[in-house]
Amino acid sequence: MITSVKDNFMMDLINDQRDHLNRLPSSGSMTNFSTGAVRDAMQGKGFPSMIPTCALKSLAKRFEDGATKYGRDNWQKGIPLSRYCDAAHRHLWALRDGKTDEDHFGAVLWNIACWQKTKNMIESGMLPEELNDI
Structure with a gap:
């Protein structure tokens, strides 16, 4: 055949x-x-089951709010690392001061998560090195 x-x-x-x-x-x-x-074996793979769901919900809500205000993938276009660092600190200070005007926990998590992802994207050449300004 x-x-x-x-x-x-x-x-x-x-x-x-x-x-x-x-x-x-x-x-x-x-x-x-x-x-x-x-x-x-699980060693070295992390324990996602231990991440508090309230933290994940705050983070997810922050992504939703940001997508509504700025567009879904705006943050992935590239924001300097110092902006994430500064914003994370400001939201931590707001938490310490007892402010409840917005979800500062979610804001801290969002800034740290995006800082890490942006740093990874810079290191892999997906974003310009100039964004690594810390």
Whole structure:
């Protein structure tokens, strides 16, 4: 039977996908559960289940409010790191002063999260080095 180049390409693609599904990354260490189940170890992967949901909700709400006011991805266009640092400190001071005029917890989290992401984007060349002004 004669097969076309397209058929060969599709078969290769299917086989590559199957091979990819069969290769799960492994840390080299396993956890055995009392039920007999086994999973790759968690060390070094963090504990997302320990993050307080109230913090995540405040952060998510801050992203929503910012998207409404400035546009969904405005912050990803590039803001100098010093602006995040300064704003995070101002919101921390507002918390210490007992101010309740806005969600200062969410604002601190938002500024720290965006500071870290912006720094990562600068280091990976996705944003200009000039934004790293601290």
